[in-house]
Amino acid sequence: MAKRFVTTTVEIEGREETKVVELPSRDPTPWGNDAELSVVGQRVARMDALEKVTGDARYTADIKVAGMLHVALLRAPVACGRVTSLDASLALALPGVRGVLTVDDIPDIKLDGVKLFDQSIHYVNQPLAAICADTIELAERALDAIMMTVEAEPHVVTAEQALAADAPRVKPSGNTPRSSPRIMSRGDVDAGFRDADVTITREYRTPTALHTALEPHGAVAEWSGRRLTIWESTQGIFNTRRDIAKAFELPLSSVRVIKNYMGGGFGAKNGASHATYIAAALAKKLGRPVRCILDREGEQTDAGNRSATRQRVTIGAKRDGTLTAITLDATISLGIGGWLAGPARIYHELYRCANVRSSETFVYMNTGAMASFRAPGSVEGAFGLECAMDALARELDLDPLELRRRNYARHDQDRNRPYSDKHLDECYRLGAERFGWTRARDAVPDYGSRIRRGVGMASLTWGAGGGPPAYATVRINRDGTIEVLTGAQDLGTGARTVLAQIAAEVLGAKIDNVRTVLGDTERLPFASNSWGSITTASVGPAVRVAAEEARDSLFEAAAGLMHTEPDDLESRDGEIHAKSSDACMLIGEVCEKLGDVMIIGQGSRGPNPDMTAISAFGAQFAEVEVDTETGRVRVLRIVSAHDSGRVINPTLAESQLEGGIIQGLGYALFEERVLDEQQGTPLNPTMHDYKIPTIGDIPSIDAFFVDAADTVANHTGAKGLAEPPIIGTAPAVANAVANALGVDVAEIPLTPWRVLALGARS
Amino acid sequence: MRLIVNGAEHDLTPPSHETLLTTLRERLDLTGTKLVCGRGECGACTVLLDGASVYSCLTLTAACDDREITTIEGIGRDGDLHPVQAAFIEHDALQCGFCTPGQILAAIALLGDNPNPSEDDVRHGMSGNLCRCGTYPKIVRAVLAAAERIPPNG
Numbered sequence: 001m002a003k004r005f006v007t008t009t010v011e012i013e014g015r016e017e018t019k020v021v022e023l024p025s026r027d028p029t030p031w032g033n034d035a036e037l038s039v040v041g042q043r044v045a046r047m048d049a050l051e052k053v054t055g056d057a058r059y060t061a062d063i064k065v066a067g068m069l070h071v072a073l074l075r076a077p078v079a080c081g082r083v084t085s086l087d088a089s090l091a092l093a094l095p096g097v098r099g100v101l102t103v104d105d106i107p108d109i110k111l112d113g114v115k116l117f118d119q120s121i122h123y124v125n126q127p128l129a130a131i132c133a134d135t136i137e138l139a140e141r142a143l144d145a146i147m148m149t150v151e152a153e154p155h156v157v158t159a160e161q162a163l164a165a166d167a168p169r170v171k172p173s174g175n176t177p178r179s180s181p182r183i184m185s186r187g188d189v190d191a192g193f194r195d196a197d198v199t200i201t202r203e204y205r206t207p208t209a210l211h212t213a214l215e216p217h218g219a220v221a222e223w224s225g226r227r228l229t230i231w232e233s234t235q236g237i238f239n240t241r242r243d244i245a246k247a248f249e250l251p252l253s254s255v256r257v258i259k260n261y262m263g264g265g266f267g268a269k270n271g272a273s274h275a276t277y278i279a280a281a282l283a284k285k286l287g288r289p290v291r292c293i294l295d296r297e298g299e300q301t302d303a304g305n306r307s308a309t310r311q312r313v314t315i316g317a318k319r320d321g322t323l324t325a326i327t328l329d330a331t332i333s334l335g336i337g338g339w340l341a342g343p344a345r346i347y348h349e350l351y352r353c354a355n356v357r358s359s360e361t362f363v364y365m366n367t368g369a370m371a372s373f374r375a376p377g378s379v380e381g382a383f384g385l386e387c388a389m390d391a392l393a394r395e396l397d398l399d400p401l402e403l404r405r406r407n408y409a410r411h412d413q414d415r416n417r418p419y420s421d422k423h424l425d426e427c428y429r430l431g432a433e434r435f436g437w438t439r440a441r442d443a444v445p446d447y448g449s450r451i452r453r454g455v456g457m458a459s460l461t462w463g464a465g466g467g468p469p470a471y472a473t474v475r476i477n478r479d480g481t482i483e484v485l486t487g488a489q490d491l492g493t494g495a496r497t498v499l500a501q502i503a504a505e506v507l508g509a510k511i512d513n514v515r516t517v518l519g520d521t522e523r524l525p526f527a528s529n530s531w532g533s534i535t536t537a538s539v540g541p542a543v544r545v546a547a548e549e550a551r552d553s554l555f556e557a558a559a560g561l562m563h564t565e566p567d568d569l570e571s572r573d574g575e576i577h578a579k580s581s582d583a584c585m586l587i588g589e590v591c592e593k594l595g596d597v598m599i600i601g602q603g604s605r606g607p608n609p610d611m612t613a614i615s616a617f618g619a620q621f622a623e624v625e626v627d628t629e630t631g632r633v634r635v636l637r638i639v640s641a642h643d644s645g646r647v648i649n650p651t652l653a654e655s656q657l658e659g660g661i662i663q664g665l666g667y668a669l670f671e672e673r674v675l676d677e678q679q680g681t682p683l684n685p686t687m688h689d690y691k692i693p694t695i696g697d698i699p700s701i702d703a704f705f706v707d708a709a710d711t712v713a714n715h716t717g718a719k720g721l722a723e724p725p726i727i728g729t730a731p732a733v734a735n736a737v738a739n740a741l742g743v744d745v746a747e748i749p750l751t752p753w754r755v756l757a758l759g760a761r762s
Numbered sequence: 763m764r765l766i767v768n769g770a771e772h773d774l775t776p777p778s779h780e781t782l783l784t785t786l787r788e789r790l791d792l793t794g795t796k797l798v799c800g801r802g803e804c805g806a807c808t809v810l811l812d813g814a815s816v817y818s819c820l821t822l823t824a825a826c827d828d829r830e831i832t833t834i835e836g837i838g839r840d841g842d843l844h845p846v847q848a849a850f851i852e853h854d855a856l857q858c859g860f861c862t863p864g865q866i867l868a869a870i871a872l873l874g875d876n877p878n879p880s881e882d883d884v885r886h887g888m889s890g891n892l893c894r895c896g897t898y899p900k901i902v903r904a905v906l907a908a909a910e911r912i913p914p915n916g
Contacts, residue, residue, distance in 0.1 A: 045851055045852070045854070046851070046854055046856070049851040049854070049856060049859075050840055050843075050851065051859075052856050052862045053834075053843070053847040053850050053851055053856065053859075053862060053863075053866060054834065054835070054837070054838070054839060054840070054843075054847065055793070055794020055795070055833070055834035055835050055863045056794070057859050058793065059796075059860060061793075061796075061797065062793035064791065064793075135788065137784070211894075213858075213894060214796070214798045214804070214806060214858070214860040214861055214892070214893075214894050215796075215798075215858070215860050261858075261859065262858060263796070263858050263859070263860030263861075264858045264860060264894050266894070295800070296798070296799050296800060491858060492856075492857035492858025492859060492895050493857070494857075651854050652854065655854050655857060655895075655897065655900065656857075658896055658897070658898075658899050658900070659857060659896030659897065660896070661896070662896030663894075663896055686799065686801065686803060687798070687803040687804050687892060688799075688801070688803040692892060692894060693898070694889050694892060694898075695885050695888045695891070695893075695898040695901060695902065696885050696886070696889045698885075698898045698899060698902075701899055
């Protein structure tokens with residue numbers, strides 16, 4: 001049969017890309033809300049939990065290869081300048097030291113616009129050289145024996161410094177990327193403001209936040225002849241393979257990238273990293289396997305971050321709350337590089353408003369580069385927009401939830417296209433009900449007391465449709481066990497389990513007999529990076545198609561054995577039944593009779609619907625207690641209502657919601673990279689000083705889904721859900737603090753000193 | 763020196779400054795114990811030393827002569843899981859799993875000291891173990907559920 005290739009639009013991390021897609025062999029009827037499903041939608045236990053609770057799960061840092069060497073990195077001590085001399089001869093003479101890697105030993109590799117081991121220094125902790133030894137301890141000790149002199153030059157480490165008229169140049173081309181400022185506009189904002197009865201202007205600031213994955217970036221590299229195997233803590237095995245093959249001028253088929261388990265990614269592990277290139281280059285140079293794992297300081301300072309932003313927002317509205325115009329003027333601190341994940345998009349999407357204009361100025365500076373961090377851009381943008389909406393509600397003396405409901409967006413306004421499905425209204429209704437919003441709102445804060453209570457909310461949207469290309473193979477063994485093979489990654493999200501559930505559903509198999517194999521470029525068909533909350537909606541449909549193909553073959557085989565026709569058969573719970581008689585066989589019995597005939601189904605992900613926005617939505621509610629004497633904010637409870645289409649596994653999905661909310665709490669209350677502006681040095685590169693939430697900080701969390709299959713989005717009905725819960729958490733908390741204190745909140749994290757500086761209405 | 767790890771004796775001569783974490787991971791290949799911060803800030807390297815939880819990154823191997831160390835590999839295997847491990851699976855108290863061995867050992871130590879903890883006791887007792895995925899609500903539930911399941915005589 002002739003294959004047909006078409007193009008389609010896929011949204012990843014807020015960016016739309018056009019992709020070529022091969023039309024799948026079949027286009028199954030979508031599983032609607034009334035579909036009778038017995039495995040999909042069930043609370044199946046996480047499939048790799050046993051390995052994780054016994055310590056059997058091997059992460060990249062646990063991989064040991066015979067003869068393996070270890071790496072320590074020499075990093076830049078200044079924010080800007082150049083290396084004037086570098087002599088490793090003393091270090092190389094130390095016992096156990098096997099080699100050094102400098103800029104002369106490696107191909108020309110650029111990461112975030114900076115050449116690896118560039119002897120021009122662009123930020124503190126930039127890698128300058130690597131040393132390799134029998135143990136990590138020997139390698140680290142040898143660093144001290146490297147003689148290096150550097151010459152410091154003036155640097156800029158804040159957006160204000162970088163944009164000053166006489167600022168030193170961070171890049172030869174200047175301190176902003178060529179495409180900055182990025183302007184997006186619809187309608188006529190001037191006319192919109194003329195129509196407004198009320199106009200408010202506010203300025204918001206968000207911090208540089210660090211991913212702080214517990215497992216740092218790292219890789220183990222081993223060459224065998226001209227072939228290279230990489231074990232890597234990555235969200236994208238195929239991207240890593242592409243990057244490494246390019247750098248070392250290898251055919252893709254000569255590079256194998258393996259990722260079985262990883263200790264968190266959160267957006268920062270999307271391709272080959274410094275560690276990958278260094279491990280591969282040293283392994284090549286020394287002829288031995290090499291492990292390169294970033295230390296904690298390296299991870300916290302040179303492995304990506306969420307950009308700090310300044311957002312100046314003006315909103316115009318009618319007296320009844322109808323929005324007439326929104327403008328955003330934002331400055332985004334990229335650091336030395338990264339991509340342009342600005343806060344603007346959510347301003348254009350979340351509410352109905354004919355006139356919206358945004359300007360995003362991205363700024364280069366002498367600090368570590370940004371990297372995608374769970375809903376990049378929209379987390380920052382939601383803080384500005386949703387705090388401004390609350391400020392507007394106060395100005396209009398309207399209930400903040402009512403203001404949002406009055407400006408409900410019915411379609412994607414910038415691109416004038418419908419949503420595939422949207423149940424934000426249900427999120428508002430159910431969230432408010434479970435939170436007791438009306439009662440809580442009506443309780444006037446006691447402005448006379450030291451401890452103040454307040455409530456706040458925020459809504460959210462996030463592109464979550466996923467898309468092609470994604471491939472899966474389903475094969476059935478002679479004992480009836482089933483393997484789902486796909487080159488996706490499970491970061492701890494539960495992808496392994498969810499994909500197995502889809503296959504088990506189609507095949508009528510017992511879930512315990514299905515296993516998902518992920519994370520190996522050599523053995524598995526392509527799936528894209530696990531980022532942008534896309535894995536379930538991208539790979540799930542491919543698995544469904546593959547499983548349907550396999551089921552058809554299985555039924556063909558079974559029909560002969562059961563003396564009936566394939567379309568007379570149905571399967572459930574591991575048994576194949578004839579509809580016309582009481583004939584019944586176990587899947588395993590059928591396969592055993594086939595011997596080593598292997599039933600294989602191939603599946604791929606089809607195109608997305610044309611001219612359709614596919615998004616997830618949600619509404620988040622927070623109650624806080626603020627101590628006006630100490631400035632301490634305690635979040636008492638969070639209610640979080642989400643529309644992410646069909647939920648394949650409610651338990652794992654709720655775990656994702658809770659995790660996103662908890663990261664959002666960290667962003668709201670504690671997390672902030674602090675720099676010494678004089679030196680450009682990060683001051684809190686440890687887990688003690690960079691505060692992520694602990695178990696003691698966690699409020700009561702009621703996170704749930706409006707479980708409605710999105711049958712337009714794809715035939716599983718599922719959409720992405722991992723990033724949405726972090727988006728509205730910080731503004732909901734900030735709005736609750738504003739409600740408690742009776743003042744505007746303009747900056748996070750809400751550390752005690754910032755809260756005290758807010759003052760409080762008395 | 764003699765190190766007793768999960769019931770097995772090892773004769774070792776580690777340098778005096780070597781941490782227990784390094785000995786476990788690099789010499790004994792017990793990689794279930796994780797290195798995250800290396801300075802006693804996160805709890806990922808938690809093991810039991812004579813039944814009490816310690817950060818193995820801050821414990822010198824030389825100080826463990828003849829003492830009993832229990833790592834995650836010595837807690838329970840498939841078919842014979844410790845109630846804390848079973849409860850972590852049942853309540854989905856893990857996501858990426860990197861902090862999980864430390865969480866489980868911290869929970870076992872907590873329940874050893876206090877077999878009937880309140881929710882506050884669990885929060886207090888587990889507060890030295892960080893989780894970036896945000897599994898905390900489910901960890902609380904899992905530890906409380908495990909407490910119900912562990913027979914009173916331990």
